[in-house]
Structures are given as C-alpha cells and as structure tokens.
Amino acid sequence: MPRASCTSDEFLLEAPKAQDAEREVSAATLKMRMLRSLACGNKYEKAARAQGATCIAGVDEVGRGSLFGPVVAAAVVLPPDTRIRGLRDSKQLLREDRERLAKVVEYKAIAIAVEEIDAETIDRVNIYQASRLAMMGAVRKLAIQPDHLLIDAMQLDLGCAQTSIIYGDSLSISIAAASVIAKVYRDRRLCEFDEIYPQYGLASHKGYSTPEHLAALEKHGPCPLHRKSFRPIAQTSLPWGEGDFPAEV
Secondary structure, three states: OOOOOOOHHHHHHHHHHHHHHHHHHHHHHHHHHHHHHOOOEOHHHHHHHHOOOOOEEEEEEEOOOOOEOOEEEEEEEOOOOOOOOOOOOHHHOOHHHHHHHHHHHHHHOOEEEEEEEOHHHHHHHOHHHHHHHHHHHHHHHOOOOOOEEEEEOOOOOOOOEEEEEOOHHHOEHHHHHHHHHHHHHHHHHHHHHHHHOHHHOHHHHOOOOOHHHHHHHHHHOOOOOEOOOOHHHHOOOOOOOOOOOOOOO
C-alpha cells in the first residue's frame, strides 16, 4: 500500500515535534553518559577533613518524583579513606548491585540512619521541603552526630558545616552510600505497600508514573497513600477513596 502523503502544513507541524522528541531523548542520554563518566571517590571527604572535620556524613534522598508514598532520606558516616568498589548513585545501579552494596555499606559504616516523610506531609509542605525534613531527620537520628555534612545539591537547617555538591551522589562516596541505603530501604517499603494495594503494581515501578501505574490510577482511582498534590494524581478521573482500601496502614 502506498504511503499516505501529508500536506506541507502537516509536515511543518509534525517535524518540530519529532525534532523536539529527538532532542529530549538525546539530552537524557547525554546526561546519563555524563553521570556515568563521573568518578565517585573521597575527594570531598578529604577536603572536609583538611578543614578540621572529624565526623563526616553523606546525606541523600530518594522518591522525590514518585506519585506514591514517602520520600526517604539516609545519612551515612563512613570511616576515613573508605573504598567500596562499584559504589555510585543508586539510580545507575541494578537492583541486585544496590542490595549487595547496601550490605557492604552497612558493614563498613560507623553510623547509618534513615528517615521517611509520608505522603500527607508531602502534600502539606511540598516535596522540596519534605525532602529537607527527611534529610534533617536522618542526620538527627545518627548515633554519632557529624560535624560536616556532604549533601546532594541541598542546604539543611542544621548547625554544622555543610558542602552542597551538584551530582553529589555520583561524586562523593558518602553521598552515594546514603543514596544506596535510602533507595534499598524505600524499595522494600514499596514492596510492603504492594501487598496492601496490589492493584497498582507498586513492587515493579515503586510508585513512579509508568504507563502501568497511570493505567491503574485510571481504573481504580488513587488510594490514601498517593500524593494528591502531584499533577497525575490530581488529574485522575476517578474520585479519591473509590474501591476497597484499608482504613489504616
């Protein structure tokens, strides 16, 4: 069958869309390649110690872009000059590698703490502030209080020295350790929630806006643990609470 021709107007409309899509994919691919090229080491830890720090904690959060459940932060204090082969930003690791590295971090770390902020609080204060609350909560929970924080592109209202590092989870071993701990913890929490709300497939997508999750939202409507302030949830066609949901979690 001959290919249908398009008018010049149709071409002018469709060509920019295709070019925009190609640029978007290319930008995402280039960013991932750039992140993979970064060396995750202890340069920032050494710099903090040179300034007099004796207890350095890496801090990171996961789950900011999810539509469901808590945002989770971890704080990790590693011994000086720690090396962990293969450790880097949790998003760049396969699940089995994250879980293996989390065990290595747990074995080597001086102190680890995790804090989660629930969906209700996220809706009340916004996701940025909720992420900060989770990070500050994790730091405060540490058994040994740090005198210097290494944080992935954030500043916290805590009374100690801080270094905010863009792409910190790809550059600092302490932040990468926190990223892995937080990610493994949150993934396990989402698997627990999957048993309570199996209709959404949370164990597979961890609450992010995949086609599977969006289709489930259209079919079942959001549940009490969805973030109602997030646009894909606010725009679902079914009302809140439709369906047989547990009263409490």
